[in-house]
Amino acid sequence: MSLPHALLSALIEKPSSGSELAERFDRLIANYWHAPHQQIYKELGKLEAAGLIESGAPQDGRGRKRAYKVLPAGKKELKRWLAEPSEPQALRDEFMVRLRAEAALGTSITAKDVKRHLQAHEQKLKFFREMERTEFSCIEGREMALRHLILKAGIGYEELWLSICNSALELLAKPTAE
Amino acid sequence: MSLPHALLSALIEKPSSGSELAERFDRLIANYWHAPHQQIYKELGKLEAAGLIESGAPQDGRGRKRAYKVLPAGKKELKRWLAEPSEPQALRDEFMVRLRAEAALGTSITAKDVKRHLQAHEQKLKFFREMERTEFSCIEGREMALRHLILKAGIGYEELWLSICNSALELLAKPTAE
DNA sequence: CCGAACATGTAAGCCGTTACATGATTTA
DNA sequence: TAAATCATGTAACGGCTTACATGTTCGG
Numbered sequence: 001m002s003l004p005h006a007l008l009s010a011l012i013e014k015p016s017s018g019s020e021l022a023e024r025f026d027r028l029i030a031n032y033w034h035a036p037h038q039q040i041y042k043e044l045g046k047l048e049a050a051g052l053i054e055s056g057a058p059q060d061g062r063g064r065k066r067a068y069k070v071l072p073a074g075k076k077e078l079k080r081w082l083a084e085p086s087e088p089q090a091l092r093d094e095f096m097v098r099l100r101a102e103a104a105l106g107t108s109i110t111a112k113d114v115k116r117h118l119q120a121h122e123q124k125l126k127f128f129r130e131m132e133r134t135e136f137s138c139i140e141g142r143e144m145a146l147r148h149l150i151l152k153a154g155i156g157y158e159e160l161w162l163s164i165c166n167s168a169l170e171l172l173a174k175p176t177a178e
Numbered sequence: 179m180s181l182p183h184a185l186l187s188a189l190i191e192k193p194s195s196g197s198e199l200a201e202r203f204d205r206l207i208a209n210y211w212h213a214p215h216q217q218i219y220k221e222l223g224k225l226e227a228a229g230l231i232e233s234g235a236p237q238d239g240r241g242r243k244r245a246y247k248v249l250p251a252g253k254k255e256l257k258r259w260l261a262e263p264s265e266p267q268a269l270r271d272e273f274m275v276r277l278r279a280e281a282a283l284g285t286s287i288t289a290k291d292v293k294r295h296l297q298a299h300e301q302k303l304k305f306f307r308e309m310e311r312t313e314f315s316c317i318e319g320r321e322m323a324l325r326h327l328i329l330k331a332g333i334g335y336e337e338l339w340l341s342i343c344n345s346a347l348e349l350l351a352k353p354t355a356e
Numbered sequence: 357c358c359g360a361a362c363a364t365g366t367a368a369g370c371c372g373t374t375a376c377a378t379g380a381t382t383t384a
Numbered sequence: 385t386a387a388a389t390c391a392t393g394t395a396a397c398g399g400c401t402t403a404c405a406t407g408t409t410c411g412g
Binding site for chain 1: 180183184186187190191207208209210211212253256257259260261263264266267268269270271272273274275276277278279280281282283286287288291294295298299320321322323324325327328330331332334335338339341342345346349352353
């Protein structure tokens with residue numbers, strides 16, 4: 001249940017319409033919590049119904065741009081959620097399921113496919129590093145340090161997967177039989 | 179849609195009943211793709227209906243233990259799935275959403291909570307390292323090398339989160355105001 | 357033979373994905 | 385003013401979680 005709180009955070013940083021939010025999600029937040037615009041609109045509707053945000057527009061304002069901003073109750077809810085104990089998130093990754101199937105089965109995964117993964121991770125890593133260079137090069141306060149940490153986590157994640165993909169490529173090249 | 183294929187892999191490694199599978203999932207596979215027993219039974223039902231596995235027992239064999247094994251069609255389906263192109267999985271992590279909210283809001287996350295995460299990751303890391311020592315200490319063939327890679331990925335993942343949690347603890351200790 | 361533990365299963369509900377639909381705004 | 389695009393929204397569906405339910409086996 002992170003999306004509503006991700007939206008609240010984003011709206012606190014800057015009041016926005018649904019489409020602007022969707023765009024910001026695609027550029028930034030989607031790096032650690034993706035959501036398509038349909039789901040964003042749905043959640044915004046729920047948040048407004050719950051009195052946590054407001055847009056000052058009729059219910060079915062189809063087509064007309066809305067300007068959402070966070071109400072005090074919304075800020076309070078975000079604080080409450082943050083103070084709440086949370087669970088460490090378990091790893092959940094399809095690639096590992098595929099590797100395990102590959103181990104049980106013999107050759108099936110194509111090197112071509114793993115190389116595609118590799119490229120995707122390289123690209124994202126490049127994007128993160130560029131962002132680090134342009135936005136986090138100077139001395140930083142607490143807020144910037146926290147946002148930098150998020151970025152560094154993303155970088156660590158991509159580096160990890162680069163190394164996993166490279167090892168996988170080596171292993172897949174090996175002959176199946178002993 | 180990884181669960182059915184994870185089940186097929188597990189059943190190829192060793193034919194099992196639903197409860198045995200659930201137990202193996204909790205011990206091993208849950209480390210990268212968790213599923214509760216209810217969902218496992220549901221998926222086993224679907225797989226049997228699709229003719230990919232068989233248990234040689236009536237439909238609602240409530241209570242009576244079943245012995246599932248993979249049929250040739252199941253092996254074929256697993257091969258097909260593996261050969262299929264797959265998407266690199268995006269990072270999706272609630273902790274990052276929380277960090278971002280913390281940046282936007284000021285102090286709310288408790289150090290106590292982050293320390294709980296830290297401990298959980300330490301524990302899992304210890305478990306993985308122990309498993310590495312007992313099961314992957316000798317020279318290995320292709321299959322074992324693949325399974326070792328999966329384990330090493332888990333280790334890398336836990337190490338990454340240890341370092342993130344430690345950095346987060348440092349930052350949270352800092353005063354909010356500039 | 358009775359209760360506890362085991363093995364399997366059903367039901368409701370939320371989150372997220374995909375495909376599609378409708379009202380406004382811009383632009384040629 | 386018609387077409388393209390933008391902004392918002394609906395509908396259908398599947399995976400996953402949680403809580404609960406039913407039948408079987410086993411230990412005393």
